[in-house]
Amino acid sequence: MLYGRLDGLREQTSRRLAAVLLETGGTPQARSERDTATAMHTGHLAQYSAVENGLCFGRLDFTDGQHQHIGRLGIFDTEGDYEPLLMDWRAPAARPFYLATAANPDGVLRRRHVRTRRRDVVALDDEVLDLASAAPGRSEGLVGEATLLAAVSASRTGRMADIVATIQAEQDKIIRAELNGVLVVQGGPGTGKTAVALHRAAYLLYTHRRQLEKRGVLVVGPNATFLNYIGQVLPSLGETGVLLSTVGELYPGLKAVGTEPAEVAAVKGRLAMADALAAAVRDRQWVPREGLDLVHEQHELHLDRQTCADARGRARRSRRPHNQARPVFEREIIGALGKQVARKLGAQFLDADDVADIRRELREDPNVIAAIDKLWPVLTPEQLLTDLFGSAKRLGATSRALSKQDRDLLLREPGAEWTPADAPLLDEAAELLGEDDRAAKAAAAAKRRRDLAYAQGVLDILDLQDEADPDVLMAVDMLDADALVARVASGEYMTAAERAADDRTWTFGHVIVDEAQELSPMAWRVLMRRCPSRSMTVVGDIAQTGDLAGTTSWQEVLGPYVMNRWKLAELTVNYRTPSEIMAVATEVLANLDPSAVPPKSVRDAGTSPWHRQVADGELEAAVSAAIERELAEIGEGRLAVLAPRALVDRLSRGEEDLESPVVVLTVGQSKGLEFDAVLLVDPQGVLDESPRGLNDLYVALTRATQRLGVLHTGPLPEVLTGLAD
Numbered sequence: 218m219l220y221g222r223l224d225g226l227r228e229q230t231s232r233r234l235a236a237v238l239l240e241t242g243g244t245p246q247a248r249s250e251r252d253t254a255t256a257m258h259t260g261h262l263a264q265y266s267a268v269e270n271g272l273c274f275g276r277l278d279f280t281d282g283q284h285q286h287i288g289r290l291g292i293f294d295t296e297g298d299y300e301p302l303l304m305d306w307r308a309p310a311a312r313p314f315y316l317a318t319a320a321n322p323d324g325v326l327r328r329r330h331v332r333t334r335r336r337d338v339v340a341l342d343d344e345v346l347d348l349a350s351a352a353p354g355r356s357e358g359l360v361g362e363a364t365l366l367a368a369v370s371a372s373r374t375g376r377m378a379d380i381v382a383t384i385q386a387e388q389d390k391i392i393r394a395e396l397n398g399v400l401v402v403q404g405g406p407g408t409g410k411t412a413v414a415l416h417r418a419a420y421l422l423y424t425h426r427r428q429l430e431k432r433g434v435l436v437v438g439p440n441a442t443f444l445n446y447i448g449q450v451l452p453s454l455g456e457t458g459v460l461l462s463t464v465g466e467l468y469p470g471l472k473a474v475g476t477e478p479a480e481v482a483a484v485k486g487r488l489a490m491a492d493a494l495a496a497a498v499r500d501r502q503w504v505p506r507e508g509l510d511l512v513h514e515q516h517e518l519h520l521d522r523q524t525c526a527d528a529r530g531r532a533r534r535s536r537r538p539h540n541q542a543r544p545v546f547e548r549e550i551i552g553a554l555g556k557q558v559a560r561k562l563g564a565q566f567l568d569a570d571d572v573a574d575i576r577r578e579l580r581e582d583p584n585v586i587a588a589i590d591k592l593w594p595v596l597t598p599e600q601l602l603t604d605l606f607g608s609a610k611r612l613g614a615t616s617r618a619l620s621k622q623d624r625d626l627l628l629r630e631p632g633a634e635w636t637p638a639d640a641p642l643l644d645e646a647a648e649l650l651g652e653d654d655r656a657a658k659a660a661a662a663a664k665r666r667r668d669l670a671y672a673q674g675v676l677d678i679l680d681l682q683d684e685a686d687p688d689v690l691m692a693v694d695m696l697d698a699d700a701l702v703a704r705v706a707s708g709e710y711m712t713a714a715e716r717a718a719d720d721r722t723w724t725f726g727h728v729i730v731d732e733a734q735e736l737s738p739m740a741w742r743v744l745m746r747r748c749p750s751r752s753m754t755v756v757g758d759i760a761q762t763g764d765l766a767g768t769t770s771w772q773e774v775l776g777p778y779v780m781n782r783w784k785l786a787e788l789t790v791n792y793r794t795p796s797e798i799m800a801v802a803t804e805v806l807a808n809l810d811p812s813a814v815p816p817k818s819v820r821d822a823g824t825s826p827w828h829r830q831v832a833d834g835e836l837e838a839a840v841s842a843a844i845e846r847e848l849a850e851i852g853e854g855r856l857a858v859l860a861p862r863a864l865v866d867r868l869s870r871g872e873e874d875l876e877s878p879v880v881v882l883t884v885g886q887s888k889g890l891e892f893d894a895v896l897l898v899d900p901q902g903v904l905d906e907s908p909r910g911l912n913d914l915y916v917a918l919t920r921a922t923q924r925l926g927v928l929h930t931g932p933l934p935e936v937l938t939g940l941a942d
């Protein structure tokens with residue numbers, strides 16, 4: 218019945234969309250309403266196809282004899298009295314589905330989980346919430362245990378799936394937490410932090426749609442692979458208005474593909490870089506000790522040191538960003554030069570118009586422009602950083618913020634590719650420099666003239682073609698070039714997320730940060746600029762911090778922005794890693810932080826993780842053999858080989874992505890991901906590779922949902938002695 222309704226909705230919306238698209242003409246307001254209707258119907262159609270799988274996944278039977286079905290979207294009985302036939306999982310009335318327990322049934326008599334494949338029901342799991350089943354020790358507070366265990370034990374596909382059918386109570390509280398303020402979600406590996414973050418985005422958009430639709434929601438992840446891994450979840454929940462991005466991609470157009478030593482990235486991530494960049498900008502506002510000579514139309518002119526210093530002082534006191542302060546500087550310099558020229562011509566013979574002419578000629582003289590460019594150059598963020606990192610002398614100007622050692626680390630060959638750690642610096646530089654928007658405005662005006670000419674051309678052609686029948690109303694009768702350009706340029710068809718992706722200064726209604734422990738202080742500055750309302754969800758695990766610039770304390774990163782006004786929520790149950798593997802990982806965690814409490818696994822795998830020592834020359838062969846054995850064990854699933862960077866190329870098996878049966882990755886690349894089986898090669902190498910080697914080892918051990926094997930050539934690191942030979 219519900220699928221029948223869904224088909225009906227789809228058909229009705231298609232018809233409405235077709236009708237709107239056929240309409241033409243009308244007032245500008247009618248046109249704008251039409252555009253809104255088009256966007257709305259298109260959005261609904263996308264949502265209807267997104268919810269096709271698992272449309273209805275639950276049913277609640279209440280003690281008063283009523284019942285309610287729960288699903289991916291709300292469907293109402295439009296013929297009768299508008300009763301909900303299917304309740305959206307995000308609606309308040311659906312909450313008991315996630316929260317009711319035998320001890321606290323909230324009017325629920327029975328909770329049913331419905332599992333479907335395509336449009337067929339394949340399984341039902343019922344929980345009767347009566348006192349008999351509330352006996353202690355029966356289940357550990359898990360809701361819908363059978364369905365949950367089926368979900369967590371299923372083979373992985375290489376893409377993350379949504380968890381709407383089995384959200385657990387501690388997760389539900391976070392997903393539905395209030396919109397405002399900063400909420401930190403701390404939880405061990407596999408506790409569903411990523412899943413919770415994404416479902417929270419869907420929940421917030423549903424509950425605060427009016428508030429959030431305009432500014433959009435941003436979800437930040439650590440790298441493109443991870444974003445690819447989680448990319449399907451929100452569409453499967455029917456939400457398309459969320460921008461998924463790395464911090465680097467928030468700087469439009471940047472391809473941060475370069476690599477660099479971890480220590481260099483660590484320096485770039487430090488807060489001191491903000492002061493260093495401010496100093497680097499000031500350093501470009503030059504006052505030459507001997508002044509500057511220049512020639513203007515046969516007049517030999519001289520800008521003395523004091524004149525330059527005064528002009529610089531004026532421009533700085535304007536408190537505008539560097540490029541926007543340049544017109545102030547220019548006005549001062551032109552004024553000073555104008556006086557010199559006037560004196561040479563005989564000031565007493567000149568009137569105000571002559572003086573204005575002199576100034577204009579000065580402003581247009583390439584020699585004068587070149588002189589001003591030397592003293593106060595217009596700079597792009599890219600130029601500023603390239604010049605700074607390419608010169609020990611320029612780096613010297615930052616010595617108040619950076620030590621000699623830091624500056625030596627930053628020095629690099631010109632032409633090097635941008636790295637992820639450069640992205641927050643470019644963004645910071647863009648803030649300090651501002652845009653000299655005179656050029657941009659002129660370019661925009663020129664573009665508009667071209668667009669208008671083009672639009673007129675299009676309309677002329679349409680007009681010519683239709684000359685045959687003067688009685689038929691044509692596009693040209695209703696649309697002039699102006700309106701055509703406005704319609705295309707207004708971006709009315711774009712969602713907030715699409716517009717935000719191209720705009721460095723866009724501010725979001727809510728920002729969700731995943732793997733937040735990895736972000737450097739400079740990256741936090743970027744995110745805070747994008748979220749002045751400080752409505753944020755910050756998700757991570759400080760025991761998994763691998764980046765040297767990353768954090769080991771939430772207060773440390775958030776304090777500068779919200780002091781202690783942030784809330785902490787914790788997740789304690791591990792849905793990914795079986796207890797046998799978690800026992801090994803717990804040993805590592807205890808070495809990392811003796812006070813840390815490991816998350817509790819929901820299930821046993823029934824097999825023990827293993828290790829094997831092999832001779833160095835036989836490593837490749839041993840890895841291949843182990844891959845074959847493990848693949849035979851996991852059948853449909855995915856396997857990852859995790860190794861130190863130095864070994865990854867040696868072990869790589871050619872083209873592969875997350876959906877391949879086997880991938881070879883560094884531990885850093887595997888962060889946030891999961892696989893049915895994991896082969897960890899050379900754990901000692903992982904430990905030696907970074908000062909945060911223990912954290913990396915902890916991450917590597919907690920990626921598997923079923924099986925874990927460790928291959929090593931040297932002795933087994935002491936923290937892993939719990940493994941079976």
Ligand SMILES: Nc1ncnc2c1ncn2[C@@H]1O[C@H](COP(=O)(O)OP(=O)(O)OP(=O)(O)O)[C@@H](O)[C@H]1O
Binds near residue numbers: 380792
């Ligand atoms: N309530 C749930 N029902 C079903 N599966 C769940 C639930 N919660 C989490 N999972 C599953 O557990 C796995 C781990 O979740 P997720 O990747 O969100 O954890 P995480 O806390 O982000 O882990 P890490 O810190 O290691 O990145 C995923 O496969 C997720 O689908």
